[in-house]
Amino acid sequence: MRPPFRFPEDLITLQRVWQQTYGELAQAPAGAGTTVLRRRLIGLSGSLCTHPYWAASAAWRAGGVELRRAARTHTSADGKAAA
Numbered sequence: 001m002r003p004p005f006r007f008p009e010d011l012i013t014l015q016r017v018w019q020q021t022y023g024e025l026a027q028a029p030a031g032a033g034t035t036v037l038r039r040r041l042i043g044l045s046g047s048l049c050t051h052p053y054w055a056a057s058a059a060w061r062a063g064g065v066e067l068r069r070a071a072r073t074h075t076s077a078d079g080k081a082a083a
Helices: 009-027 035-049 060-073
Strands: none
Touching: 009 035, 009 060
C-alpha cells in the first residue's frame, strides 16, 4: 500500500481551479472564443508544475495522480464536500 500524500491547501485549490477551467473549456462550443480559458489553463498548468511542494517530492507522477484525486474528493474546513 502506498503512503498517503499530504498536499498543502493552496496546491489542492490550484488543482481544483485547473479542473474547473478544463471542464469549462471542454464544454465550450466550437468557435466560442476560448482564448481566455486556454490562457488561464496554461497559466494554471505552469503554477501547478512549479509549485514549491514538488521541489521536495521525488514522486511527481504518483503525486500528480493523488493530487487530482484529492482535489476531486476534498472537503472544506467546515466539513462540506467541495463542489
